[in-house]
Amino acid sequence: MTETEDFDTQTTKEKIFTAAVRLFAERGFHGTSIRELAREVGIKESSVYNHFPGKNAIMQAILDYHRQGFQTASEELTKSDLPFDDTTDPVEFWMMGAAEFLKHQPPLSQQISIILTNEMYLNKQCRKFFLDTMFDIQKVLTENILREMYSRGMIIDCDFRKTAEQYVYFIQGISIETNLMLMDGKNEAERQQHLFEHIALFIGRLKKQ
Amino acid sequence: MTETEDFDTQTTKEKIFTAAVRLFAERGFHGTSIRELAREVGIKESSVYNHFPGKNAIMQAILDYHRQGFQTASEELTKSDLPFDDTTDPVEFWMMGAAEFLKHQPPLSQQISIILTNEMYLNKQCRKFFLDTMFDIQKVLTENILREMYSRGMIIDCDFRKTAEQYVYFIQGISIETNLMLMDGKNEAERQQHLFEHIALFIGRLKKQ
DNA sequence: GTCTATAATCTGATAGAC
DNA sequence: GTCTATCAGATTATAGAC
Secondary structure, three states: OOOOOOHHHOOHHHHHHHHHHHHHHHHOOOOOOHHHHHHHHOOOHHHHOOOOOOHHHHHHHHHHHHHHHHHHHHHHHHHOOOOOOOOOOHHHHHHHHHHHHHHOOOOOHHHHHHHHHHHOOOOHHHHHHHHHHHHHHHHHHHHHHHHHHHHOOOEOOOOHHHHHHHHHHHHHHHHHHHHHHHHOOOOHHHHHHHHHHHHHHHHHOOEOO | OOOOOOHHHOOHHHHHHHHHHHHHHHHOOOOOOHHHHHHHHOOOHHHHOOOOOOHHHHHHHHHHHHHHHHHHHHHHHHHOOOOOOOOOOHHHHHHHHHHHHHHOOOOOHHHHHHHHHHHOOOOHHHHHHHHHHHHHHHHHHHHHHHHHHHHOOOEOOOOHHHHHHHHHHHHHHHHHHHHHHHHOOOOHHHHHHHHHHHHHHHHHOOEOO
């Protein structure tokens, strides 16, 4: 399950997959029936079983897809060399890193994050997955960048682990609020601006005086 | 729906209510059937309809209950006078406030928060409710306390609104992680300690030098 | 206010023709 | 790989006896 191209060029299995991601995010796993999913794709429900052995297997495929995409994105970010010199502002530097991270996010990742949030308290597998990707991996990534910035003299000395944790928690909260507001028609550019201001405030507190 | 006493002293309606809160939190709204709910209470499913016109009405009752309880708790916190003098540490002061806030939380509030998280992306009413209680009200409360602390000379001058927002986002994130870990058997005292350390770090950054 | 009985619909999943 | 037909069970909800 690697392609996410235009609907017309997708195989039936891929169509089922992308439709499932959308419907699970919109109506929840339990709130989506195989019937509905098949109708969305334009096939009969029995045909769905030619591609996936059942509903749970579709969810499993979504988790596998996301795990792989997230891991790749994390590795890309770690490999990437962000330009900087002695005059680079830490906030500016951080924004570049954040943009780089977002750039490497796999397609559908936003919808899958919503599915994970819907299911994290209900499904043990989703819970573990959420803890791994949304917290653990992001904490490590953030801590590494903070250490890098410190070694370059961009920020003050501090508890890098705890500061990274705090950043990840904060991003979790602001992301939820943004997702909710966007669903209710809130202006996207406005929320982007809100996020940037908050990141600037957070990183700004770590700036060397 | 105001009582949450022992199971034996509850009316049937209250039993249905508390059982619904537990089941909706554990299995989700769509994942809980009236049949299951009735069995939990010890009555037949048709009897449930003598107390609530339908499944959605039960969810509605849960939201109404939580709205009222949350509002009362917020007002109590605003009214409460926390002891302090010139030597009171801002972190210590904040911890007292946090304890006071938790003390006034209505029963079932933790489970209802989980229900809200499960449903916020699926149910417009839950979404609005979540934004109101989990973000808006808590932001105002937090900002007011920060201003109070500033006027008492306990913390530095800063953007109180944005700092309050950042605190609320951060608490959202850490609460989710804690809930998930507790469900998987993580030690509760350990998580409490983790939370306290993080709050101390956050408030400590605002301390006057 | 509880029960039995039942309606009407939806559910995930399978068998077998083409 | 798609379809028609069908299953067995679950779902919300109602009618009416007690």
